[in-house]
Amino acid sequence: MPFSKFGLTPTVLEGVKAMGYREPTPIQLRAIPLILAGKDVIGSAQTGTGKTAAFTLPILSQLGDHAALSRVLVLEPTRELAAQVETSIHDLARFTKIRTAVLYGGVGYARQISQLQAGADIIIATPGRLLDHIERGAANLSHVQYLVLDEADRMLDMGFLPDVRRIIEKCGRQRHTSLFSATIPAQIETLIQWAMKSPETVEIGARRTPAETVQHVIYPVSDDQKTDLLIQLLKRLDFDSVIVFCRTKHGADRIAGLLKRAQHAVAVLHSNRTQREREDALKGFREGKYEVLVATDIASRGLDIADVSHVVNFDVPQHPEDYIHRIGRTGRAEHTGDALTLMTAGDASHVFAIERFISQSIARVKLDNFDYKYTALFEESKPGQKAGFPGKVRGGRIRGGYTFGPSKRR
Ligand code: AMP
Numbered sequence: 143m144p145f146s147k148f149g150l151t152p153t154v155l156e157g158v159k160a161m162g163y164r165e166p167t168p169i170q171l172r173a174i175p176l177i178l179a180g181k182d183v184i185g186s187a188q189t190g191t192g193k194t195a196a197f198t199l200p201i202l203s204q205l206g207d208h209a210a211l212s213r214v215l216v217l218e219p220t221r222e223l224a225a226q227v228e229t230s231i232h233d234l235a236r237f238t239k240i241r242t243a244v245l246y247g248g249v250g251y252a253r254q255i256s257q258l259q260a261g262a263d264i265i266i267a268t269p270g271r272l273l274d275h276i277e278r279g280a281a282n283l284s285h286v287q288y289l290v291l292d293e294a295d296r297m298l299d300m301g302f303l304p305d306v307r308r309i310i311e312k313c314g315r316q317r318h319t320s321l322f323s324a325t326i327p328a329q330i331e332t333l334i335q336w337a338m339k340s341p342e343t344v345e346i347g348a349r350r351t352p353a354e355t356v357q358h359v360i361y362p363v364s365d366d367q368k369t370d371l372l373i374q375l376l377k378r379l380d381f382d383s384v385i386v387f388c389r390t391k392h393g394a395d396r397i398a399g400l401l402k403r404a405q406h407a408v409a410v411l412h413s414n415r416t417q418r419e420r421e422d423a424l425k426g427f428r429e430g431k432y433e434v435l436v437a438t439d440i441a442s443r444g445l446d447i448a449d450v451s452h453v454v455n456f457d458v459p460q461h462p463e464d465y466i467h468r469i470g471r472t473g474r475a476e477h478t479g480d481a482l483t484l485m486t487a488g489d490a491s492h493v494f495a496i497e498r499f500i501s502q503s504i505a506r507v508k509l510d511n512f513d514y515k516y517t518a519l520f521e522e523s524k525p526g527q528k529a530g531f532p533g534k535v536r537g538g539r540i541r542g543g544y545t546f547g548p549s550k551r552r
Contacts, residue, residue: 148174151203153237158199161233167192172344174200177320182338185322187346193292194230197320201264201288202231208239210261211285215313217306218268219296221246222500225463227292228266229470240264244463245281247271248498255280269297269305276312286313291337294323294330303329310337356469358504360483360493364516368484369397372456373404374512375482376434382451383427386436387468389457397456398436411437439464455483458492462499 145158145166166174169187176183177200187193201214216231218224228244235242243262245254247270254271258280265272265281275281289310291297297306319338323330334341363371376384386401388394391412398410409423409432427435435450439459453472459465465483472479483504485493497503508514 143171145199148199149178149203150174150199151206154199154202154234156237157202157234158195160236161195163195167196167346169193169344169346170196170199172346173197173320176342176344177201177318178203180318182318182341183320184326184334184338184341184343185320185346186324186326186343187322191346193322193346194227195234197290197322198231198234201290202235202238202240204288205238205240205263208241208261208263210263212243212258212262212265212282213285214264214288214290215272215283215286215309216264216266216290216292217272217297217309218246218266219293219300219302220501221248221268221463222466223293224266224268225466225499226470229467231264231266235264242266245271245275247274249461251275251278251280269302269309272309273305276309283309283312284314287317289313289317289319289337291319291321291323291333294321294333295325295327298327298329303333306333307336356472356479356481358469358481358483358500358502360485360504360506361509362485362487362506363514365486365488367515368456368486369400371484371509371512372397372454373400374509375454376401376404376406378509379452379480381433383430384434384452384454385450385468385472386434386454386456387459388436388438389460391438393457394436394438401434401436406434407432408434408436411435413438439467451479453479453481455481458483458485458489459496460492462492462496465496465499 143166145155145163148166150158169185169191173183173185173193173196177197183197185193185196187196205213216227218227224244224246228242232242240263241257241261242264243254243257243266245265245267247268251274254275258265258275272281276283291306297303319341321330321334321338321341326334361371361375372386386397388397391414394410394412398408401408409427411420411423415423423432423435426432450472453469455465455468459468469479469481472481483493485506493504
């Protein structure tokens with residue numbers, strides 16, 4: 143069954159098309175009609191099943207225009223999920239005027255407050271930070287018509303249920319509530335009875351999160367060898383399509399020039415390019431005319447490219463959530479992808495922030511037979527210690543595992 147049969151609005155369908163979704167996943171097939179019909183829905187489904195679009199598409203269709211009131215609240219247990227879900231909602235809503243705000247702890251308040259002040263129709267938040275914003279008077283939930291409790295069992299495990307209850311009490315009573323949870327333990331059952339009205343249940347099997355389906359690796363390197371390493375990596379990777387992310391527009395232009403000279407078919411995407419140039423870059427990249435797309439973060443959010451085989455972070459992203467947005471371009475749905483990050487000594491604190499954010503440490507690896515001038519960023523695994531990286535990059539093996547240690551002069 144095609145998406146057009148659900149009765150979603152044209153702008154929402156355009157978003158689906160731009161995402162490259164051809165057919166609904168099982169949970170979408172079952173949940174979209176129920177949510178469109180105004181039912182409360184319990185989905186026993188995990189991340190990776192397409193559940194974000196399952197609740198986002200019918201909600202977007204019913205929201206209509208931007209209204210500067212927060213009418214949708216999506217609660218998530220972790221910062222990573224909040225950022226990931228916000229990216230999906232933002233992407234799906236790109237042809238509407240709907241605005242989003244994403245609120246989670248561990249980062250400053252200013253950016254989040256300005257998103258709220260700009261008039262966010264949809265708030266995606268972790269419970270603790272949302273309550274902080276409510277107490278400061280920055281967030282108001284009294285207009286919430288759609289409440290989504292995502293990964294409810296994880297919120298329970300993390301001790302968030304009392305906060306979740308306080309938050310629900312602040313939402314309007316005339317609302318639709320959806321709850322997603324891989325399991326329904328007794329406390330979630332109690333929450334369901336208290337917070338939902340005659341809910342319908344849809345059950346779908348488990349899959350893994352995009353952060354898990356992506357293979358992450360870090361290549362420590364000195365500043366002056368970054369471009370050489372990038373060129374060598376691209377030579378050795380057996381990639382179908384790769385996006386290279388740079389921090390600045392100037393950097394993106396410079397890298398694109400270098401890669402062109404290295405005989406790659408390259409397109410560039412950043413905010414100084416004209417609309418026509420951007421469209422040509424995206425179209426050409428999607429159709430395979432260009433094998434490499436060099437882009438800045440500004441471009442990473444709105445990119446309507448679903449499946450690239452590799453993402454290379456030529457520059458480490460400054461904000462951990464940008465890492466999620468960038469890698470969100472690979473490893474989508476059932477696919478797996480690779481995310482390679484070049485890291486210089488000055489990037490260490492940003493890399494640690496990313497690892498904290500995704501609750502996962504990323505293996506440091508060395509490219510075989512690359513003439514490293516500066517090796518202080520590496521510390522070989524000690525005897526008896528497991529190598530830092532399993533050694534596999536799609537299309538080629540990397541031998542020799544290295545772990546990253548404190549900078550040392552040799
Ligand atoms: P989720 O379970 O919402 O985290 O989605 C997992 C991944 O599947 C995301 O990368 C989505 O963009 C992708 N996805 C969702 N629905 C579809 C669909 N109908 N067809 C292809 N990919 C999808």
